[in-house]
Amino acid sequence: MKSIVGLLATMVMSVFLSGFNQEPKKWVVPEKYQQMKNPVPSDANSIKIGKVMYERHCLSCHGITGKGDGKKAIKLDQTPGNFTTTAFREETEGAIFYKMTAGHKDMPSFKRRIPGNEDEIEGSFGKTGTAGDLINYIRTLNKK
Ligand code: HEC
Numbered sequence: 443m444k445s446i447v448g449l450l451a452t453m454v455m456s457v458f459l460s461g462f463n464q465e466p467k468k469w470v471v472p473e474k475y476q477q478m479k480n481p482v483p484s485d486a487n488s489i490k491i492g493k494v495m496y497e498r499h500c501l502s503c504h505g506i507t508g509k510g511d512g513k514k515a516i517k518l519d520q521t522p523g524n525f526t527t528t529a530f531r532e533e534t535e536g537a538i539f540y541k542m543t544a545g546h547k548d549m550p551s552f553k554r555r556i557p558g559n560e561d562e563i564e565g566s567f568g569k570t571g572t573a574g575d576l577i578n579y580i581r582t583l584n585k586k
Pocket of ligand 1: 469496500501503504521523533541542546547548549550
């Protein structure tokens with residue numbers, strides 16, 4: 443009997459303690475990604491391809507202008523962020539690549555749907571039709 447009480451107490455304690463771990467975890471970008479470069483030049487053609495990709499995969503949540511006001515955004519538990527802010531402008535392209543690759547909570551992982559071809563060139567990601575073009579387009583949302 444004593445051991446059952448002990449077991450129950452342990453279970454209650456662990457549920458109680460795990461409650462304290464629920465505080466929002468920061469979305470940490472590993473150093474390797476922070477430093478990654480986008481080898482795709484940001485020219486008109488790349489931006490055009492990136493725009494099509496953005497409209498297909500990202501617009502529903504992130505919105506036409508990237509302010510996080512897409513149609514689906516109200517149904518999410520987190521706001522999708524705002525691609526037009528100074529804080530977002532300061533994020534490296536590698537960090538943006540990491541975030542769309544890994545996903546986080548309501549932000550889906552696009553690892554399979556949008557290849558980055560990470561291994562293609564050491565320390566960089568993307569080539570035409572991949573994450574490189576999409577990020578070139580996302581950058582244009584933030585030039586005001
Ligand atoms: C189903 C809705 C949804 C879709 C579709 C979506 N996102 Fe997100 N995105 C989110 C949410 C929600 C967050 C915030 C997650 C968090 O804070 O934990 C986010 C965050 C981000 C961030 C981080 C923003 C910041 O301030 O650092 C980036 C970058 C991003 N998304 C890129 C993309 C890209 C690129 C696409 C398309 C390939 C995309 N997302 C598609 C919901 C979505």
